[in-house]
Amino acid sequence: MLRNHFAAAWVIARRDFCAVIFSKTFIFFLIGPLFPVFIGAMAGAIGAQVSRDIDNPVIGVAMPAQQGDSLVAARNGLAPKMSGFVPEYTVLARLAPGEKFDARTVLASKGVKGAPQLAAVITGSLEKPVLTATSERVDQWRGQVALIAAEAGFAAPRTYPAVAEDKIATTAAKQHVDLAVTAQAGQVLLFLLTMLLAGMVLSNLVEEKANKIIEVLAASIPMDALFLGKLFAMLAVSLVGIAVWGSVYGVLIVMGMKSVPFLAAPAVGWPLFCVLGFLYFAMAYLLLGSLFLSIGGMATTVREVQTLSMPVTMMQLMVFFFASYALARPGTWIETVSQVFPVSSPFAMLAQAAQSPVLWPHLVALVYQAVWVGVIIRVGTQLFRRTVMKSGPARGRRGWFRRPAGATAR
Amino acid sequence: MKIEPYASFTGTPVPDNVPSAELAPELAIEARGLVKRFDGFIAVDGVDISVPRGAIYGILGPNGAGKTTTLRMLLGIIDPDAGYRRVLGTERPTEVARRIGYLPEERGLYPAMKATEAIAFLAALRGVPLKEGRRRGRELLEEHGLGYAADRQIRQLSKGMAQQVQLLGTLVHEPDLVVFDEPFSGLDALNQGKLERMIRSLAERGTTVIFSTHVIAHAERLCDQIAIIAGGKVPFAGPVDAARDRLRPQVRLETRAQYGVWRAALPADARQEGRFWFFTLPESGVEPLLRALIEGDAGILSLSIERPGLHDAFVSIAGEAAARALEESAQESAEKVSEKKGRR
Numbered sequence: 043m044l045r046n047h048f049a050a051a052w053v054i055a056r057r058d059f060c061a062v063i064f065s066k067t068f069i070f071f072l073i074g075p076l077f078p079v080f081i082g083a084m085a086g087a088i089g090a091q092v093s094r095d096i097d098n099p100v101i102g103v104a105m106p107a108q109q110g111d112s113l114v115a116a117r118n119g120l121a122p123k124m125s126g127f128v129p130e131y132t133v134l135a136r137l138a139p140g141e142k143f144d145a146r147t148v149l150a151s152k153g154v155k156g157a158p159q160l161a162a163v164i165t166g167s168l169e170k171p172v173l174t175a176t177s178e179r180v181d182q183w184r185g186q187v188a189l190i191a192a193e194a195g196f197a198a199p200r201t202y203p204a205v206a207e208d209k210i211a212t213t214a215a216k217q218h219v220d221l222a223v224t225a226q227a228g229q230v231l232l233f234l235l236t237m238l239l240a241g242m243v244l245s246n247l248v249e250e251k252a253n254k255i256i257e258v259l260a261a262s263i264p265m266d267a268l269f270l271g272k273l274f275a276m277l278a279v280s281l282v283g284i285a286v287w288g289s290v291y292g293v294l295i296v297m298g299m300k301s302v303p304f305l306a307a308p309a310v311g312w313p314l315f316c317v318l319g320f321l322y323f324a325m326a327y328l329l330l331g332s333l334f335l336s337i338g339g340m341a342t343t344v345r346e347v348q349t350l351s352m353p354v355t356m357m358q359l360m361v362f363f364f365a366s367y368a369l370a371r372p373g374t375w376i377e378t379v380s381q382v383f384p385v386s387s388p389f390a391m392l393a394q395a396a397q398s399p400v401l402w403p404h405l406v407a408l409v410y411q412a413v414w415v416g417v418i419i420r421v422g423t424q425l426f427r428r429t430v431m432k433s434g435p436a437r438g439r440r441g442w443f444r445r446p447a448g449a450t451a452r
Numbered sequence: 453m454k455i456e457p458y459a460s461f462t463g464t465p466v467p468d469n470v471p472s473a474e475l476a477p478e479l480a481i482e483a484r485g486l487v488k489r490f491d492g493f494i495a496v497d498g499v500d501i502s503v504p505r506g507a508i509y510g511i512l513g514p515n516g517a518g519k520t521t522t523l524r525m526l527l528g529i530i531d532p533d534a535g536y537r538r539v540l541g542t543e544r545p546t547e548v549a550r551r552i553g554y555l556p557e558e559r560g561l562y563p564a565m566k567a568t569e570a571i572a573f574l575a576a577l578r579g580v581p582l583k584e585g586r587r588r589g590r591e592l593l594e595e596h597g598l599g600y601a602a603d604r605q606i607r608q609l610s611k612g613m614a615q616q617v618q619l620l621g622t623l624v625h626e627p628d629l630v631v632f633d634e635p636f637s638g639l640d641a642l643n644q645g646k647l648e649r650m651i652r653s654l655a656e657r658g659t660t661v662i663f664s665t666h667v668i669a670h671a672e673r674l675c676d677q678i679a680i681i682a683g684g685k686v687p688f689a690g691p692v693d694a695a696r697d698r699l700r701p702q703v704r705l706e707t708r709a710q711y712g713v714w715r716a717a718l719p720a721d722a723r724q725e726g727r728f729w730f731f732t733l734p735e736s737g738v739e740p741l742l743r744a745l746i747e748g749d750a751g752i753l754s755l756s757i758e759r760p761g762l763h764d765a766f767v768s769i770a771g772e773a774a775a776r777a778l779e780e781s782a783q784e785s786a787e788k789v790s791e792k793k794g795r796r
Contacts, residue, residue: 091594241473254560260529261554264546 065346068352081359099161100130100213101183104143109135109168109194116194127184127416134163145174149213159215166197174208176216186389220306225396227305228319229389233362235284235357236326242279243331244338244349244354246272251430252344260431265423269339273331273419280327308396318404325411326388330358332415333385336422340429345436365389372397381407384414479538480505480629480660481526488521495521497684498535503662503677508655510671511664513681514765514774519664522681523633526662527554533769549550550579553627557664559618563607567593567617570606574621585624587789592620597647612639619647623654625795630654632663648674672762678709682770683736683777692762694796699760699768705729706753714748717741733757 062068098399103110121128123358135143136137145163162175164187171191173180188202195203250256308315334354368380368390380390381403391407481503488496494520503509514517524530528545539545540552556781560569568589575585594603598616606614615638622630632651636644649659651674665671671678672692679689688695706727707714718741722731734741738757745752 046648249562254558255562257524257529257558257562258554258560258574259558259577261552261556262549262574366524377488429531 049351062345065349068349070349073105073353078356081356082361084363098220099159099179100132101187102134102145102148102160102163102167103131104135104137104145104148104163105167110136112194113164113168113190115211116190117221120190120193123296124189129183131164133177133189134160138180144208145172145208147211149174149215150301159218160438161213161215164191168202169333170206171203172206172208174210175441176212177209179213179216180207180209187371191452217306220310221397224305224308225393226366228308228315228392229369231367232319232326232389232392234331234359235280235323237358242339243273243276243334244351245344246276246335247426248341248344248347251342256431265427265431266419269332269335269419269423269426272335273328277324277327284323307414308399309399310395314401315395321404321408322388322395325408325415328415329363329385329411329418332418332422336418336425339422339426342430361386362389365393371391384411384418387411389414459698461777470553473481475566478505479503481509481537481539481662483526484535485524486522486525486532487711488518488530491534495683496525497533498688499525499679499681499684499690501686501689503660506655506658506661506674506675507660509632509660509662510675510678511662511669511681512666512668512678512770513664514666514770517551517681517770518684519666519681520633523631523662523664527552527631528560547568548629550625550627553622553630555619555622555630555632555635557637559615561606561618561621563605565606567598568602569697571621574618575624578625580592580625581637588624589620592624593617596620606759612643615639616643619650623650627659629660629662632661635663635666636665638668639700644670667780668761668763668766678762679764679770680769680773684775685773685777686766687773687776688769695765696760696762699732699765700735701733702758702760702764703733703741704727704756704758705731705745706755708751708753709749712750714745714750717744717748721779727753735743737758 060221103113105113106177110133114133117128117131134148135141137143143163143165145165149160149163162173162179162183164171164173166172171187175183184207188205191205192202214254247256250259258419310318325447337350337354338347341350364383365380365386366389368374368377371377375388380386381394387407388411391404395404470706479502481501485500486496486499486501487494491494498523500524501509501511510521511522511610513753516676516706521530522619525535526539526545528539528549535544538546540548542548545552550699562573565573571589571592572582572585575583575588580588590602593599596616598620601609601613601617606617610618619635621630635647635651639647648670652664654688663670675692677689677691679686680695692701707729708727710727717736718729719731722729738755742752742755
């Protein structure tokens with residue numbers, strides 16, 4: 043009896059083993075463990091880099107010529123020996139005797155040459171330095187400035203000069219950082235909302251294939267309509283999810299939850315940012331959804347879908363990391379690529395909405411992204427027809443965007 | 453109810469070399485030279501079919517002959533690698549999908565849907581508003597004795613009942629053309645009879661019905677015309693009578709005597725089973741044979757001349773085609789081998 047049980051188990055095990063080993067998606071199972079390692083390393087590296095890039099404050103120095111240079115030299119000498127972060131010092135002006143320097147005006151202006159993230163200015167003299175910055179920065183750097191000024195002013199410092207404080211409400215650099223944080227928060231939210239997409243959409247067509255209803259659907263409606271319908275259904279489902287969780291969040295705020303993060307108002311303003319956020323969410327969902335639906339459409343079994351879900355989720359993460367990485371590099375080719383690359387475009391453009399008040403690029407981007415949704419669906423349906431429905435020519439002879447083989451007279 | 457065809461996203465261009473004057477408007481389906489290959493294997497190899505409007509048309513063939521592939525090409529589910537098709541007056545079958553009903557060989561519905569909802573869903577796919585689809589669904593279920601199952605989920609129905617629900621969903625939008633792929637498989641004898649009556653009544657209302665089957669009796673009882681597919685080719689297409697006429701009538705002779713000179717008058721293919729002899733009616737007719745039997749004192753007890761049934765015609769035609777295909781394939785293989793040897 044037991045022998046029969048084992049024999050039967052062996053038959054099942056042999057079939058399952060062969061089915062998995064010889065499936066097309068087995069390669070993803072094999073390389074699966076590499077994904078978390080790779081993504082984890084990337085997340086750490088990019089996260090730290092982005093954090094550094096976004097919040098990389100510089101302190102400007104405007105002192106009599108030699109004193110300013112000595113201060114910068116002292117900072118460079120001490121920084122490696124000091125624990126904690128020591129901002130870069132840069133000479134803004136070498137003052138002539140009696141010359142005044144308006145630190146407040148400089149801090150309020152954007153784009154100081156050589157110091158784009160100017161967070162504070164040291165004026166006065168080495169004996170009586172004056173630190174102009176926001177309240178938090180003054181508290182953070184007062185001690186450092188005293189130490190560096192003492193090092194710059196005396197061969198063997200015994201006493202530290204008293205640092206006079208000039209607290210201001212904000213600086214251009216702080217505004218830049220705050221907007222970048224808002225942009226990053228927008229991207230994170232967008233990513234979290236689209237994160238669940240992969241599993242839902244990947245397995246979407248398996249139901250139809252398993253129920254054998256795909257034949258009736260294929261005979262009744264265009265395949266594009268089937269894909270589009272499924273995508274919009276999933277979008278609607280996700281919006282219901284957002285409405286539910288948004289309401290829960292709202293209730294928690296009303297009930298006095300203390301840890302509600304405060305973000306700086308985005309460059310386009312909160313109302314428009316929310317509208318754009320919604321539109322970019324829809325686009326991100328449709329772009330990634332159409333891609334995942336196309337990939338999932340190739341899968342014939344639930345097991346294949348499960349195997350595919352890992353690399354697909356990792357792909358989502360990579361798109362997010364890329365957009366985050368580009369966020370910290372405004373005006374570079376990396377930012378442009380992240381805006382142009384279809385699946386990262388919604389993330390990159392949402393970040394831009396937080397940082398720049400110009401609106402027309404969003405209109406262009408939304409149209410561009412919608413076109414890509416169409417293109418991906420088209421390609422996906424063609425692939426589906428060819429590989430799953432076994433349509434089209436036996437060998438690819440025609441273009442992607444033409445019906446594969448309708449009527450060629452013999 | 454008038455259902456407008458929807459605009460398809462995809463479309464098959466009309467080939468330049470098929471002038472529109474050649475297209476016969478009285479045909480519901482016209483296909484010429486349809487070819488379909490799957491990974492080098494030729495599933496359908498030059499199929500020609502002409503289905504008159506309002507006819508019941510059968511596609512007969514052994515398993516794996518290419519029947520389903522042909523139907524899928526006609527419906528636009530898959531595209532042919534070569535050849536031409538015209539369905540309900542258009543070269544793009546998906547454009548007239550709302551005028552077509554299709555019951556695939558592999559039946560399938562969403563298991564969680566209720567029977568009425570499933571029919572309404574199938575109707576909605578063909579352009580009928582959901583509310584109207586529900587109403588018609590309920591009506592159809594009542595008409596066919598399934599009213600009690602209207603609010604049951606598909607997963608709660610037996611396989612045969614679910615199949616009937618799908619069948620009703622295929623017809624709910626009152627299509628001009630109905631395509632059934634092996635519609636009788638999975639049905640018990642009672643339901644097979646019911647389906648036959650349903651097909652007849654559809655044809656009486658002017659609906660064109662095309663179905664595939666490997667059970668010849670259904671085709672013989674129902675069809676005006678048939679196409680026999682074997683090995684991806686169509687060795688015969690035309691009226692059922694014409695298929696039967698391809699074989700000569702069969703003679704059944706019963707004699708009292710077992711031996712005698714009269715036996716020399718029997719045709720070469722005559723075979724004996726007890727007192728009965730079976731053979732093909734000779735070209736010269738039955739009179740010379742009768743004369744020889746009487747003169748030879750065979751003692752004729754009975755003699756009947758039977759027209760061959762469609763089953764015999766099918767076996768003969770499909771068998772010949774299969775033998776031909778086998779021969780061609782063997783020849784092809786031999787050519788390949790000699791080609792390889794030549795290269796060496």
